[in-house]
Amino acid sequence: MTTTTTKRSRTKPAEVRRDELMDAAQALFMEKGFAATSVAEIVEGAGVAKGTFYTYFQSKDEVLAALRERFIEGFRDRVAGAVDACHGSWMDKLEACAEACVNAYLDEVVLHDLVFHQYQPGNRALKSENPVVTCLVGMLREGEGAGAWRLVTPRLTAVMLFGAFHGAVDEALSRDEAADRASLVGAVVRFWRNALTTAA
Amino acid sequence: MTTTTTKRSRTKPAEVRRDELMDAAQALFMEKGFAATSVAEIVEGAGVAKGTFYTYFQSKDEVLAALRERFIEGFRDRVAGAVDACHGSWMDKLEACAEACVNAYLDEVVLHDLVFHQYQPGNRALKSENPVVTCLVGMLREGEGAGAWRLVTPRLTAVMLFGAFHGAVDEALSRDEAADRASLVGAVVRFWRNALTTAA
Amino acid sequence: MTTTTTKRSRTKPAEVRRDELMDAAQALFMEKGFAATSVAEIVEGAGVAKGTFYTYFQSKDEVLAALRERFIEGFRDRVAGAVDACHGSWMDKLEACAEACVNAYLDEVVLHDLVFHQYQPGNRALKSENPVVTCLVGMLREGEGAGAWRLVTPRLTAVMLFGAFHGAVDEALSRDEAADRASLVGAVVRFWRNALTTAA
Amino acid sequence: MTTTTTKRSRTKPAEVRRDELMDAAQALFMEKGFAATSVAEIVEGAGVAKGTFYTYFQSKDEVLAALRERFIEGFRDRVAGAVDACHGSWMDKLEACAEACVNAYLDEVVLHDLVFHQYQPGNRALKSENPVVTCLVGMLREGEGAGAWRLVTPRLTAVMLFGAFHGAVDEALSRDEAADRASLVGAVVRFWRNALTTAA
DNA sequence: AATGAATGAGTTTTCATTCAT
DNA sequence: TATGAATGAAAACTCATTCAT
The missing domain is CATH 1.10.357.10 (Tetracycline Repressor, domain 2)
Incomplete structure (x- = not known):
């Protein structure tokens, strides 16, 4: 019952999510440097949970x-x-x-x-x-x-x-x-x- | 023979120690990269204790x-x-x-x-x-x-x-x-x- | 019997975990003093990993x-x-x-x-x-x-x-x-x- | 020969040295707290070398x-x-x-x-x-x-x-x-x- | 008595990554 | 697919103390 309503907004097209993560990462890397940026900050910037990052990238290096x-x-x-x-x-x-x-x-x-x-x-x-x-x-x-x-x-x-x-x-x-x-x-x-x- | 040389003072002229640390760091950085090298390895390479590193440099960045x-x-x-x-x-x-x-x-x-x-x-x-x-x-x-x-x-x-x-x-x-x-x-x-x- | 209770989720409600950490810290601080207690001991007392401590407190001082x-x-x-x-x-x-x-x-x-x-x-x-x-x-x-x-x-x-x-x-x-x-x-x-x- | 000249000013009456160390320690402790003050700072404040501190006090606690x-x-x-x-x-x-x-x-x-x-x-x-x-x-x-x-x-x-x-x-x-x-x-x-x- | 370079055990803290839900 | 609590290995760094000079 509730499933139909809840499910929708959470899942975005993979491409979009990936781009959002890349955008967030890019902004942070540029601001503070690669090493100084944590995955935690990237996901915060992209508005997703920690784990989600790893559905799109195998590691932090991969985003770079x-x-x-x-x-x-x-x-x-x-x-x-x-x-x-x-x-x-x-x-x-x-x-x-x-x-x-x-x-x-x-x-x-x-x-x-x-x-x-x-x-x-x-x-x-x-x-x-x-x-x-x-x-x-x-x-x-x-x-x-x-x-x-x-x-x-x-x-x-x-x-x-x-x-x-x-x-x-x-x-x-x-x-x-x-x-x-x-x-x-x-x-x-x-x-x-x-x-x-x-x-x- | 070599004893006389070896025995003499654990303490070396500051300049020498510093150079030894820099040399050890340089070798390791060039071999494995900066981030991948730990201070522990540097001091091991220079043959001194952890703390000694910090008498000569404030941080790992400073050696670089x-x-x-x-x-x-x-x-x-x-x-x-x-x-x-x-x-x-x-x-x-x-x-x-x-x-x-x-x-x-x-x-x-x-x-x-x-x-x-x-x-x-x-x-x-x-x-x-x-x-x-x-x-x-x-x-x-x-x-x-x-x-x-x-x-x-x-x-x-x-x-x-x-x-x-x-x-x-x-x-x-x-x-x-x-x-x-x-x-x-x-x-x-x-x-x-x-x-x-x-x-x- | 007890299995049902024990098995359930390694993850506990935040409030509970936080309290457990505070309890463990309090016991140790009272026993050996603040400075003499290490975060390692606190987490051991609370039965969690090192990092977990830092999900709930920014530093040792903060628990105090x-x-x-x-x-x-x-x-x-x-x-x-x-x-x-x-x-x-x-x-x-x-x-x-x-x-x-x-x-x-x-x-x-x-x-x-x-x-x-x-x-x-x-x-x-x-x-x-x-x-x-x-x-x-x-x-x-x-x-x-x-x-x-x-x-x-x-x-x-x-x-x-x-x-x-x-x-x-x-x-x-x-x-x-x-x-x-x-x-x-x-x-x-x-x-x-x-x-x-x-x-x- | 040179001994007479050099020796003089370095050695002060024990009491005086001790007081100078206590004064330096007190000033620093009051300014930054006991734990936050290092022996290094105390000796710097008293204008003596690290080791000298330990001729007068057995430990940092003893000064307090x-x-x-x-x-x-x-x-x-x-x-x-x-x-x-x-x-x-x-x-x-x-x-x-x-x-x-x-x-x-x-x-x-x-x-x-x-x-x-x-x-x-x-x-x-x-x-x-x-x-x-x-x-x-x-x-x-x-x-x-x-x-x-x-x-x-x-x-x-x-x-x-x-x-x-x-x-x-x-x-x-x-x-x-x-x-x-x-x-x-x-x-x-x-x-x-x-x-x-x-x-x- | 005074020095200060050297020590190294010990601590806090970080963070990429996992995994049960 | 998405979550986020939990992990724990690994690292930087500190500093009281020693000791050869």
Whole structure:
């Protein structure tokens, strides 16, 4: 009798529950760090009981992994979208890419740091399978094909461009100069352009 | 024979004890990760009692911080030394710097990762107060004074050069291509040079 | 037979568990002192795991605080009950109150000492927000309204009456003369009565 | 050679060193409580090394005991002195005694609490060997001999007078009304007088 | 007498995970 | 599926005390 009424609201679609848990975890990890966040806090944030967490994730580490996947996908989509939307020259595309990177990164640095900076011996690979780099490589290659620039090692160049942008944004952040995004984007674009322009 | 050496005083100069503890901690952290290493293991490794650890460090975190300092200093000394030892042109100095960076980093990646990859909200500053960057800035400014190149924002440029090198080495490492250091140094040097050469 | 009772759920109503923990703690504290009792012993006494203690109390200190609350409430209830049950004159009520105080205190000295004798800077207030005093104040005021006595400072008087009783019982206890409760009650009552009778 | 010069200032008369240690301990105990004070802090306060502490006291508890002795002596001397200095009637002496008690207590409550409130099963005796009570008893007996008042149980009365005064001062302290010592002394004296005046 | 580095037993506390309901 | 009380292993850290100098 009472069963029909009670059952309903408690059970949500698995996907939804899982997302809610991930959202709660992400917010807390970003606020206090991974190690400093307890499962107890995550479930509190998601409004479920302790045990429920373990129906969706095998361990605390697993949520972090899931979060990482989600972040990578989102970042790549955003940057790739900006490049695709640009119908100018290759240099224009490069500029669009730099701008998208800076903005996407700035918008989500904390999250970025969270999902990437957990040291465990031998997780270096993560950074390089970086989809933004992959996307950059593609663009560099196409641009090269079109004669926009010449590159000895496209992948390494992409990685260095990415590293340069990364460093610039980190610097801006640590100096509280990230608010002036235009200047930042300007500096990065200028640097990238130079780096790709072989001195005659 | 050895008796005389062994017998002498359980008490050692503070500096020595501290270093022994740091060495033991560093070895363990690099082997199993920071979180997975217990203070109990560290003191066992250093051959002292639990309490002794706490006469030299306030907490486990503090050793990591000390290790970071030690790493940074060593890295900077190495790079600065290489630049100072180069008596060629500014471009030569730049090259010497790039080479020293790549080599120093490659020689101590594991340690580098250990001391830098622990995410805690708001430790971002560390990277930018990076003494290698500071050293680079100095060099860039002097080089600019000497007319070797022209820079709009020296610090940001230095930071991007550093980021580029960092990314390149990370990439090489993750692809197991770090063995061919010459190529790597070559790629970095070429990239740096371009980045500093304003396209006319 | 007994199986049904025993088997049922390792989980007990929160209130019950909490009380069991408090009981175990109280017994041990009274036997060996607060500092000399470890949480390990408490949980052993209560038949639960270490962690369970911390589901109910934030720290060892918190149990002591809870014990104090419980003691104070019990004491007040007992005294207030005795006064309410007395339907004689105001002097009779005063006498009932004195008697109840002496008896209640004598019955639980050890516990009293346990919960009150832990010196920590600034816990003095506890004594004065003493609900027995509050109850005494009420009685004194009502009695005054009824013309039983006249008081310049009711609260201070209540506090002094309480102090007098407290001192008398402490004295009796330390001299092992507490067995003769009648005499003790007599002395306290006589003293209280005098103290409230303004010499004409 | 160098011995003569170096030795001098380091070694102080034992008595002095001991006092310095007691002073340092007392200050710290009063500020943060006995348990919360470490031997390390005591020796720091006294400006000596860890080991020195143990040349003068066998343990941390022993300092507290020494402090208690010192407090008791000082308090008794002060009250007894005030009574002796009063050459009026017995009621005057009583008044002088009450005043001295209140003042001495107010001046050293924290210390009083420190040395008396440390609960360990069975240290109740301490309070009753209270020298002020003993002194009060003497005065009450003499006054009774001189016909100033009549008492059934002098010691118990003394103890109750002491308890009353104690309660009054505690109350004043917890209400921050201790500054107005005159009123406080007045209330206590009035109460004491009444308590000693048998209602005809 | 004085030192202070070293000790290490002992304690509190945390928290990821389980499991009976 | 959801719950949340219970678990208990594991860890960090403290500090009174010792003792070689």
